[in-house]
Amino acid sequence: MDGDTFKLLKSDSTTVNVRLANIDCPEKKQPFSEKAKQFTSDAIFGKTVTIKILKTDRYNRYISNVIYNDSLSLCHELVKYGLAWHYLKYSKDETLQTLEDEAKRKKIGLWQEPSPIAPWDWRSSKKKRKQ
Numbered sequence: 001m002d003g004d005t006f007k008l009l010k011s012d013s014t015t016v017n018v019r020l021a022n023i024d025c026p027e028k029k030q031p032f033s034e035k036a037k038q039f040t041s042d043a044i045f046g047k048t049v050t051i052k053i054l055k056t057d058r059y060n061r062y063i064s065n066v067i068y069n070d071s072l073s074l075c076h077e078l079v080k081y082g083l084a085w086h087y088l089k090y091s092k093d094e095t096l097q098t099l100e101d102e103a104k105r106k107k108i109g110l111w112q113e114p115s116p117i118a119p120w121d122w123r124s125s126k127k128k129r130k131q
Contacts (some may be wrong), residue, residue, distance in 0.1 A: 002028060004037025006059065008051065018049060019061040021054050022091035023075045023084040024119045029047070032110040036083040043068050044075065082109020085118050 001007060003025030007015045025036040034057040056118040057063055066074040078084035079096050082103040104111045117125075 001025075001037070002033060003040050006040060006063075007048075010098060017059070017061040018051060018064050018066065019057060019059075020075050020084075021063045021077055022087055022093050022096055024118045025078060025084045026110060027122055030117065030119065030122055031113055032083055035109070036078060039078060039083050040074065042072045043072075043074055049074075056078050056117065079103065080108075082107075082111045087120075089120070098109070 003021055004020040006018055008018045025040075026033040039116050044066065044123075047068060051064040051101060052067075053062045053064045055063050066109065068074055075084070076095060076099055079086055079099040086093065086100045103109060110116045
């Protein structure tokens with residue numbers, strides 16, 4: 001699991017895999033991957049959260065928006081603190097774009113890197129290297 005994917009323990013003691021909607025956190029071995037994972041863990045571990053399931057993906061994960069501490073959007077907070085990209089391929093959320101633009105401008109989190117590589121580009125280049 002990483003910053004945008006985690007196991008959720010439901011009230012009936014079963015677990016489900018959740019993938020945060022509309023964002024993409026750095027992949028393992030990318031800068032800020034561990035910080036994103038830790039942020040997500042700190043925000044939700046052992047807490048009651050609200051998830052809004054948008055759909056199920058091909059990996060049987062719930063693509064969801066997660067609200068914690070009664071009103072904070074986990075997706076928004078990760079982007080705000082420079083720990084995730086707004087995933088434009090799947091989202092037109094203007095708030096996420098504004099938060100990303102602000103984090104870039106202030107060089108917060110991954111935006112302090114000289115040339116941050118989006119996770120989708122990183123995954124693509126990794127696949128090409130394996131071929």
